[in-house]
Amino acid sequence: EEKGMQANAMTYRMLLEGFMRSTRYGEALALQEPLFDLRSRLERTTQDPVAMPAARDQAARELQDPGAQRNWTKAYYYLIDAAVWNGEWPRAVQLVEDMVDQGLT
Known part of the structure; x- marks a missing residue:
């Protein structure tokens, strides 16, 4: 965001x-x-009854759209690889578990 990039899964994946x-x-x-x-904020927005319907819809798209799902999955893959290459095996295992819990495979 500091550099003018939108904070979304694609930005983080890149x-x-x-x-x-x-x-x-x-x-x-x-x-x-x-x-x-970011993912937590989006999930909260989808469930927030006082959020504007357009905001809830956009948050849902950022989480569930097939393209967004690919970006979330790749972001997790990169984090898992980084943890492995950095020798942080427990962190890598936790990331795999989180990814599966999020339904990203």
Whole structure:
């Protein structure tokens, strides 16, 4: 967002891909928390009765649209790879479990 990019799954996927290509695993893993925060905000918005219907619809699309699902899945794959390459095996396992719990496979 600081650089003028929209915060969505595609943005995070692109950032993660860049960090992975340049073997900057720690920086890739630093995106885990903001990515998960984004997903939590979107999930809350879809359930928020005071949110505008358009906001709920947009949040649902960001979570459930096939293209968005691919971006979420790839983002998880990159985070899992970063954890493995960084030697953080328990974190990688937790990420796999989270991914499955989210229905992303």
